[in-house]
Amino acid sequence: MTTSTSPDGRKSRRHAPLRVADPGELFAAVPALLGFPPERSLVLVCLHGPRNSRLGGVMRHDLVLPRSADGGVTPVMDAAIDRFASVCGREGVRAAVALIVDDTADHEDEEYSAACVAVVEQLAEQLHAFGTALDGAYIVEEIDEGAPWSSLWGDFRFGVLPDPAASSVAAAHVMEGRQIRRSRGELVDMLAPGDSRERFLVARAVAAGVHSAVLAVDLAEAREDPDDRSRRQLEHVLWQISNLASGERLLAPEIAELWFAVANLDVRDALLALAAGDQAEAAEQLWLRMAKLLPANGRAEAAALLGFSAYVRGEGPYAGVALTAALQANPKHRLAGMLDAALQNGMRPHTLQKLVDAGYAAARRLGVTLPPPAL
Structure with missing residues (x-):
């Protein structure tokens, strides 16, 4: 590759x-x-x-x-x-x-x-x-x-x-x-699936929460403010990013809840903007944790977010490894496929600015203020 x-x-x-x-x-x-x-x-x-x-x-x-x-x-x-x-x-x-x-x-x-x-x-x-x-x-x-x-x-x-x-x-x-790894294999190992016991607990929490997540979507669509659920989910993800950065350890039910949040495309799109702000590295730690523990579709979504963030920062090899992991988990993942094609063709990081801008716009539509872009 x-x-x-x-x-x-x-x-x-x-x-x-x-x-x-x-x-x-x-x-x-x-x-x-x-x-x-x-x-x-x-x-x-x-x-x-x-x-x-x-x-x-x-x-x-x-x-x-x-x-x-x-x-x-x-x-x-x-x-x-x-x-x-x-x-x-x-x-x-x-x-x-x-x-x-x-x-x-x-x-x-x-x-x-x-x-x-x-x-x-x-x-x-x-x-x-x-x-x-x-x-x-x-x-x-x-x-x-x-x-x-x-x-x-x-x-x-x-x-x-x-x-x-x-x-x-x-x-x-x-x-x-920037870190210099000992080999490309070290980058690949970073995205390797995590502890089998933890992955089992997360998978069980995801399975247990599917019905509630579907019901929450139906209820949100029936409310006067259909964006309320997305707004709360985005705010929750931002809160968990801060929690993880402060040293808190996320439990299996929390990781499952985060997966249901990023599976919401309104939330996922808004989170893309974090790649340009001072919370980029903290967010990457969460995406990496999720990618290592979630089942296939969740792994793909988290790895795509990680790949996007690394790409924006100019970390092409790390982005490539993350996007490969995303596409292995879900070969039809649209964002990962688009980003991988751009990376393979040598597109510069600044070409992703439109997605960053769209992320800020998505957050504004939900009424959430994200950290400003880093200078």
Whole structure:
């Protein structure tokens, strides 16, 4: 699955553009840019500025090479390259650098080297068709201090990586409060289903509350103020976000009640606006908790909210993992599907502003005041 991140997330706009001086420094910055050190991956780093020294977006895809020398570029890599190139074309990227990270790399194996070069040459050709120059392509077994890197295509340089944790880019991201995970697998594990006993209790509470929830909908529609139920549900979710942030532990019946609230699209739409405010991280903790404990449909709704919030903040890889979890739980989830398509196509976080604005409008219709957007 392709993951991407753009440099224009809400927090990153507060800081000066990030710059690097040489390939080793660039590669050491990749874990901070992606949020994790990639493994067995093709990574494309977009460059900007007069000397192509300013970092732009970063895209990553699992590296899938052919099993034989005459296999050419695999269909999986062909599709990934097309997507990389189309994103660069749409964003007006003038130059980029490619990096292959592969701990199974065998530099003495001519078939392996030929397969890597074939990927890079096709990438260069596709990028050129969209007006982007591939400034270089390099290979490294792992992104770690002291790991040797070398050129695959273009210039012919080599060196060793500096400490990724000490890079200027890592420092800037830490200052922004972003976490750098040990691997992409760690991100996936964060969304793994929670304790089986807790999930059983939550599922039982959901099943017990279904009849009451349906009755509540019918009663709300019959009242003079049909928005009263949605208003109370939204206020309850906001209250529980504050509770969780203060260290309170949510019980199974409370999580079930929250699921019935976010299943109400009027409430769900209003909650999207929280991604732009100071309560974004607190809300994400609730969405994560719900995604880990709720049955399929509830997991999908909570994971979609989590993915949206991460996307708005510019955390593309985290958003991708959350949206994948949402679609695995419910392949027909419309919001998750739309967001996943946008992320896969490299749409920048600011393109989601309309959904944030719609969230504030939905809350106003219900008579609820949400925290203002963060500056």
